[in-house]
Amino acid sequence: MTDAEKKDARMSENVVVGIDGPAGSGKSSVARAAARELGFQFLDTGAAYRSLGWLVYDRGADPGIREHVLKTLEQFDYEISLESGSQRVLVNGLDVTAQIRAEHISGAASRVAVVPEVRTRVNEIFRGLIQSAEPGIVVEGRDITTVVAPDADVRILLTARPEIRAERRASDVGEDADAIAKRIRDRDDRDMGNSDFMEPADGVHLVDSSDLSFNQTVQAVVNLVHGRTPR
């Protein structure tokens, strides 16, 4: 096969768009809106870590204790819908879509996320979902461009300055930006031990949303997908 033929073959396959970035950079809202505009499906990978963190608490266990997390992982049956509207999340058949968004679940999520067995298990789930998505999928998280789908057709790192991320999150949850900024910093530090989502890996496009409106950020992503280059 010539290079041009290989490129054509890839273009006819389902399109995979990976977006990584730190907390509050706009990954989930931008990825969801871009997916809708592109007519693609959407996968928020953080929802799986949040769901496991939620289940650990539900069992009265501690997300900071590896044995508790591993025990809970054995009893973790996870389902997520891929439509770009509101993603329905089921844990052991129970709808936890709203519960996993609570602020205290963010910390639990990033504690269970340091356990390698957890990452291996959820990555298998993500790869299965990505394979089944048609005609394309936008996947967002921390390690999509580097670990989950390093072969994605378009790979993007979405960033924003720390104070802007804290302000955005504060206005979403109605809390003081300083308190949120500290929690985001702690979480980003812990999460950076798993994968680097502050610097774009080779071939990853950097989109800094600090000085862009929400719609401009979505458009930047959509434009990268329309002008996609071969992997």
Ligand SMILES: Nc1ncnc2c1ncn2[C@@H]1O[C@H](COP(=O)(O)OP(=O)(O)O)[C@@H](O)[C@H]1O
């Ligand atoms: N230019 C922008 N780009 C991305 N998000 C923005 C922008 N301006 C405001 N926002 C808002 O910031 C918030 C980002 O939250 P979210 O998408 O949950 O981020 P993340 O998934 O990275 O934690 C959303 O409420 C979004 O509407």
Ligand SMILES: Nc1ccn([C@@H]2O[C@H](COP(=O)(O)OP(=O)(O)O)[C@@H](O)[C@H]2O)c(=O)n1
């Ligand atoms: N691909 C991913 C996605 C999330 N996570 C973990 O899950 C937590 C919650 O992810 P999220 O994307 O819902 O968090 P926000 O950035 O939206 O606050 C993160 O703080 C990470 O610890 C991860 O380790 N890898």
